[in-house]
Amino acid sequence: MKKIFFLAAILSVTQIFAQKNLIRNGGFELDADSWRGENVLNINPYTKRTGEKGGSIYEYTSPQWKGIDQEFNIPKNTPAIEVSAWVKADAIEKGKNNWNKAVIILEMNGKTENIAELEGTTNWQLVKKIIPTENNRSGRLMLALSECTGSFFFDDIKITPISKEDYDKIIDEDIKKKEAISLQNIQNQNPTAPAEIFANGNFENGTSSWRGAVNLSNTVKKEGNNALILSSTSKDWVGVDQLFSVPADAKSVTISGWLKSDNIVQGENVWNNGLLNVEFSSDGKTKTANDESIAFVTGTKDWQEYSKTFNLSKDTQKLRIMIALGFATGTLYADDIKVTFNK
Template sequence: MKKIFILFVLVIGMNCFAQKNMVANGGFEMELNNWRGDVAQLSTFDKKAGKASAIITQYTGAEWKAIDQIVSIPKNAVAIELSGWIKSDGIEKGKNAWNTGKFDIEFLNAGEKGIQNESVASILGTTSWMFYKKIINVPTSASKLRIMLALGQTNGTIVFDEIKAIAISQDELTKMHEEENAKRNPIAISSTSTNKPMELTNGNFENGTNSWRGTAATSSTIFKEGKASLVLNSTTFDWTGMDQIADVPENVNSITISGWLKSDNIKQGREIWNNGLLNVEFTGNDNQKTSDDQSVTFVTGTTDWTFYTKTFPLPKGTKKYRIMLALGFASGTLYADDITVSFK
């Protein structure tokens, strides 16, 4: 019995180690300890979780303002899962695509020389708290990771909380891919209603653009998983998009919308929201809106595949929702894959 107990404790310890956050004080509960730079302030009023968050503000000058932290990468790590909650207020569009609010990383070698930079999140305008998550492969020569939270030569306010970096082994990465592949079948939303509702289907675009309204193409060469993704392309600053309407199941209070997006040279139009976008519209039985349209995310510039997810409370009287993928009066190319919806 004693040997079994020891083995049980060992298994639990290994599992906890695998999920350990490499970022020290990523929730800013210990003020700004472990973070380098003197441009951030602690906010105990505006935070996502816990007691505090980190806020960077710049009204004029559009300088680079950042805090960072360097951590060691475990030897068995083949990828890193980066995540965090970010909120913004009035972040201005700069001269370059990277002049945004930023959650960036840089892989370093043993001598802390930079090897590769990656963007986890790029934010413009004013947004409520949004969760960003991205899995990035570790270059073979990397042994350290620098995490950067910044205003990238732009003005505005950005707030960070719950910043995490989780090391992923090859076995864990393989399992994650297998689980994603298992979700590739058309998405169905269960309901206890006696009348079968309209369901969001073909969110992975394996069946072309079936179930979606609008005119767009699919790509069989650029996709996150499976065999295809949606491609929206425009050389002019017009509205180019696809949408799908589905029913809200009975006795639910919130909706979570998730998906993978990738962008290529998306140029913002006149307004802050004129970017690549994933939005949702809520309506009642009479097709009247029950609230303003809500944004899951805006995407601009050129980005790799990035996972976005956001949960919304369902407005009173909502019976249907409409998922919108679009270049909202912006130019460039937006790819979308594995759009999913869940309810609570």
């Protein structure tokens, strides 16, 4: 009996993460049911994405906030949610401010996240965004004309919980894709052959052994004469890397380094920050394990040492150390990077 109950519990959790839409009546087939602001919600049987009906909000004369919203609960052990909707705009004229458009906004614990902003006239388009829950158990979704005029159409509104396993996969795939692009860009800028040993982790020899946007600071540093400085005003990948060999008898590796941040603002995803990462491969291209983070940093923080130890598989013959502003803005300093192989 216990086995049957345990199996049922697993199936229940799986169904929650695989199927459940936390928004009720997201297709407006039940008219305004479950939505607040029904006095401004128009149910449209002609302009819809699927089903028999869709939702819309109109304003033609007086720019004002006209919106609907719905509160929702988040299941336990949900690290992130995906918000998605089909939207269409018709003659939306932006108001005085840049955010005065047709909008979809998610609110959790007093913090807001823009899911969509539309102006002008558009065809139907799918908008979606993955948002970390940060342990919040409830939220509110708003659809509105934010002090602007025009017609805002929407349908198939969904908020889907994401399991930890799936969320980890999403983060890993996103990082892999962006790192692949950035490493190719670095290779094109400054191709070098992989070194046998890790070198110049304190940047005292200038740009030696490192590829990429190697800029040095001789004023802000942890020790010695130089430190690495990476700075960006746009959410691009700005970074350096070093590829080197793993000794045949190494069983694990300890990687450490000192980082300092100055007004680093997170990019679109929670992992788009200042970072110190390591890549494991057999030849510099074929990965033997998932990339690992030694540190993610945001905001403004003084020098701090970070260190982690990783086991090495038998197939791992190359390591790549990456230091970057990973699609974030601000300034990152790095110094005294060390790699120690353990037998």
